[in-house]
Amino acid sequence: MTTLLLTFAWAVPLSEREAEKVLDGGRDRGLLVHLDGKLGEEWTAAENFLASYTKPPRRRVLRKRRLSIRVGAAGLPCELVVTWHPAYHAMTLVLATTITGAAADGPAAEFDLAIAVLQSLQGRETANGEKGLHGGYGEKTFPSLLKTITHIFEDLTRGCGLTEGLSRKGWCVELRSHDGHPPAQRVAADPRPYYGLATSDEGWRFVPREVARDALGPSWGTRSFVAAYTMAGGIVCLNSKDSEYVEHQDELMRGPFGAAEPYFGIDSEIGGLDHGMLFILERVLIRMALADQWLASMKKSGSRTRLLRGSLDDILEMLHSVLPPEVDSLERRLVTSMGVERIIAQLDRQAEAMDEETRYAYENTVSARVTRLTVVTVVLTVVTIVLGVLQVLVSL
Numbered sequence: 001m002t003t004l005l006l007t008f009a010w011a012v013p014l015s016e017r018e019a020e021k022v023l024d025g026g027r028d029r030g031l032l033v034h035l036d037g038k039l040g041e042e043w044t045a046a047e048n049f050l051a052s053y054t055k056p057p058r059r060r061v062l063r064k065r066r067l068s069i070r071v072g073a074a075g076l077p078c079e080l081v082v083t084w085h086p087a088y089h090a091m092t093l094v095l096a097t098t099i100t101g102a103a104a105d106g107p108a109a110e111f112d113l114a115i116a117v118l119q120s121l122q123g124r125e126t127a128n129g130e131k132g133l134h135g136g137y138g139e140k141t142f143p144s145l146l147k148t149i150t151h152i153f154e155d156l157t158r159g160c161g162l163t164e165g166l167s168r169k170g171w172c173v174e175l176r177s178h179d180g181h182p183p184a185q186r187v188a189a190d191p192r193p194y195y196g197l198a199t200s201d202e203g204w205r206f207v208p209r210e211v212a213r214d215a216l217g218p219s220w221g222t223r224s225f226v227a228a229y230t231m232a233g234g235i236v237c238l239n240s241k242d243s244e245y246v247e248h249q250d251e252l253m254r255g256p257f258g259a260a261e262p263y264f265g266i267d268s269e270i271g272g273l274d275h276g277m278l279f280i281l282e283r284v285l286i287r288m289a290l291a292d293q294w295l296a297s298m299k300k301s302g303s304r305t306r307l308l309r310g311s312l313d314d315i316l317e318m319l320h321s322v323l324p325p326e327v328d329s330l331e332r333r334l335v336t337s338m339g340v341e342r343i344i345a346q347l348d349r350q351a352e353a354m355d356e357e358t359r360y361a362y363e364n365t366v367s368a369r370v371t372r373l374t375v376v377t378v379v380l381t382v383v384t385i386v387l388g389v390l391q392v393l394v395s396l
Helices: 016-028 037-050 107-121 145-156 184-189 192-199 209-216 243-257 274-299 309-318 325-337 340-395
Strands: 003-013 032-034 058-062 067-071 074-076 078-085 090-099 133-137 140-142 168-176 226-230 234-239
Touching: 003 107, 003 145, 003 274, 016 032, 016 058, 016 078, 016 145, 037 274, 067 078, 067 145, 074 090, 078 145, 078 274, 090 107, 090 145, 090 274, 107 133, 107 145, 107 168, 107 192, 133 145, 140 145, 168 274, 184 209, 184 226, 184 234, 192 209, 192 234, 226 274, 226 325, 234 274, 234 325, 274 325, 274 340, 325 340
Parallel strands: 168 234
Antiparallel strands: 003 090, 003 168, 032 058, 058 078, 067 074, 067 133, 078 090, 133 140, 226 234
16 A cells, blocks of 8 residues: 655745744744654654754644645645744744545546645635535644645744745655565656646646656655656655665664654655755755845845855855765755755856945045055145145245
């Protein structure tokens, strides 16, 4: 049996002061709680094994039963994880849900329902009220999941004065089975449904197989049971990790270290948590959000600051990989697929233009000062000559 795990993420620049208002305010109003229990343990195990932070993220989760995803009378399990990343001064929201055969009535229907959820998270609204796919927050019902999450975001950031919205988004779809079979073979047999998940294209059945295969491109994976594909929307991953692998890794770790590594046994309900794909998605979205913020700030005439190329170097240095090298290669793929390089190139061009402007302004300032100094020198020389002539005349 295959389980379809879907995570959808947004990134928003956030200062430390704003983060305190979001996290503490959310706690005080009973909206956010600490990420603990099974979910917290799995998240911690993945981060401890895969990531290295100078300043670890602060993760909270929306209190249960406040958020709901419903398809008619049926509900999908869901969690909303809210994280502030102090090293990057940004916040991410991660919505996670699970789609099974019971909710979708058949394997192909699972793909269709997942794509419908993706489209709803991008703003597509249901036209048949509560009989269709809709979201709920508290006692309120919304015609799309994007409106639901936007309402939650506005509730959490109330009083912060944020001007940024949920514009930078991406998703990770993980198809989880436990048979240990190489999943790339499934994609080779019929790449169309995976293309549909990668692009949220409901017409995937009518896409030529070769078009879907070329669009997905080569798979990434450091294990025979993992295959990941990066697209403009995010990541599609097939993970068929089985008990044989878990038992072997546990035995291997107990020898030299005396205990099993918790990470190897992760079978989380959060898509992309295994193998660090969700962390990659967060970091790429943060990079896009920060670059967008810098571009917007430079276009405002009232707040146009001098941005030297050194500032661009700082933003790139800050976001250098803290993940293992083999996982870092997947991040580089996602950076290309999601168009981050184009945004950085635009920022680079803006930085060059600002450097030229700064240099031109500096040269003009120096030139003006030299001119003023020359005039003052000439005046002083003339005054000195006049005084000298007067002194000679007086002495006569």
